[in-house]
Amino acid sequence: MILKLMFSRRWWWATLLILIIAAVCIRLGFWQLSRLSEESSFTNRIRAIQAMPPIDLSQPTTVDLTTMEYRAATVTGTYDFQDQVAIRNQYNDVQPGYHLLTPLLLADGKAVLVDRGWIPSDGNSTPADWRKYDQPGQVTIRGIIRLGQTESTPGSDADPTLTPNQTRLDFWIYVNMDRLSKQIPYPLLPVYVQIVPNPSITEPPIPILETLDLSGGSTNLNYAIQWFSFSILFIAGYAYYLWRKELRKKT
Secondary structure (H helix, E strand, O other): OHHHHHOOOOOHHHHHHHHHHHHHHHHHHHHHHHHHHHHHHHHHHHHHHHOOOOEEOOOOOOOOHHHOOOOEEEEEEEEOHHHOEEEEEEEEOOEEEEEEEEEEEOOOOOEEEEEEEEEEOOOOOOHHHHHHHOOOOEEEEEEEEEOOOOOOOOOOOOOOOOOOOOOOOOEEOOOOHHHHHOOOOOOEEEEEEEEOOOOOOOOOOEOOOOOOOOOOOHHHHHHHHHHHHHHHHHHHHHHHHHHHHHHHHHO
């Protein structure tokens, strides 16, 4: 009887509207399930990479490093402080500053960029100011592999292009490996290394790693359940409304 009433001449338009709304909710539920699958795949891949033993970037390797983001790495070499750059808009809690990226020269003549950590913006407005953080001699770095970013986020600022008289940029918004390699006078590895934070390091540069969400998309699952529940509630609530209305007519 309810179905007949729902599609009667009087109520068909309202029924159509409710069905459209319910269909949209179901579509959004399946979209969240798709996001759940993507997040789960990402989480499983990153956890598998993190479980791998550290890779020594000082040694020749046939591994495609661009597929190894977040893998632990060690590397030994000598810093080149002449060609280091700073990444803008970085914070240590609420204190603004930069991340200092310094090329580490390897024994084979190549180099890898190392994110040595955060430095305050105050008193560090020129590359000459960064020299107080020099760490001369051979060093061994323990960190994680990171990929650069080749494109700016939509709606955000982009790194400027070089003018005809410029040979380099000292301050960058993104770690653009392609562009950075063009201003460094030796071959760069296609990835850079972020030094792992150490509570004992309290003076700049202070290594800072972003928090990585490895929840596996649990939030997406909750949203999917909500959207499917909304679709049921719309249809069930509408049917109950019509049933009550019909019941009142009979009494």
